[in-house]
Amino acid sequence: MATSKTSTTAAKKPSTRGIPTPADVQEAFVKPLKGMAERLQNLPLAGAAGAIVENGRKDLQALMKVNEKSYQGLQSVVQRQTEMLKSSIEEWQGTMKSLPGTDPREGFAKLDAMGKAAFKQALDDIRELSEVAAKSQADAFDVVRQRIRENVDEVSKLLQPRK
16 A cells, blocks of 8 residues: 555656656646536537537638639639730830841840840739739638637627526
């Protein structure tokens, strides 16, 4: 019996090496979980089941809305990229058509100016496309954030003790 008292006493002492004892683990993890389990057991099952189904339906609706917003954002980016590419090709074609009858120096100057303008336009286009993509992602994330907030509120209401 003396041995069991020693082992019980040793299990309750805080660890000197930073390694948690079984009592520390029980104190930190098991007791809070038992309290949550007790609250969950006191939930009315019919109401909880209905709430879970409704919650799943709302999650699915939010997911569909997020997918729709993401798809619309992707469509906007692709459409804008196509417009930008078409515009660039038309500009290059116009410049190339005007070159054949001109002085070579003038032609190189036009190509140089066109190259600089194209580079600046490419930077502006990249900035615009990143803004469109960022807005699309922000809109989709707002839907997710709102649904998470609603889920937290619903769970909090379910876990409140009945009066």
